[in-house]
Amino acid sequence: MFILYGNICNIRDIVAELKAHGKCAMVHADLVLGLGSKDVAIDFLKEQTGADGIISTKPMLVRRAQELKMFGILRAFIIDSMAVANIRKMLDTLRPDMIEIMPGVMPKIIKSLRGSTDILLIAGGLISEKKEVLELFAAGADAISTTKQELWYI
Known part of the structure; x- marks a missing residue:
């Protein structure tokens, strides 16, 4: 939790x-x-x-x-392509146990990061529908963080 x-x-x-x-x-x-x-x-x-x-x-x-x-x-806010590049560089030196990508409603970015790291990826922020959760898991997210309790048991 x-x-x-x-x-x-x-x-x-x-x-x-x-x-x-x-x-x-x-x-x-x-x-x-x-x-x-x-x-x-x-x-x-x-x-x-x-x-x-x-x-x-x-x-x-x-x-x-x-x-x-x-x-x-490590919680990382992805706001543009430079932020994605910076995260990739940081992961070369810092090996967090997990990285939480914010906002989490970006399956394309999750898929891209999944292809370049074996660190557990958490998608978090702005996730409000079951469809989004399923898309994020399909893109390679290992976990989802959301305050929407109805999505906790999918």
Whole structure:
């Protein structure tokens, strides 16, 4: 489960609640209020919350999570062809456990990236229909992230 909210006062409880239900807790480190963008923020998540992994747009935080034996998910916003090229370059040096491509409603881009990496691809953002989910899986996405609960069990 992706945790996209919270603050340093309640993130421990949020993670504990998910883990009590047998879920894997992935904290979006950029969105937790009060965490900051230094390595110590990831140390805090590991030591104080027991989170299983993090999501971040910051490669150095993803790398730190991996050093701590946590999952490191890189979130990348694809806005143009230069962004696609930059992601490909980054994947040559940073090997995140997964990469979340935003917005996820781009099967063409997912297919292109799938052809150039074996890193797990998550399509996320603006996905609102079952048809889109199926198209993204057909294009090579390994997982989908969406807040539309009716799409969670497809």
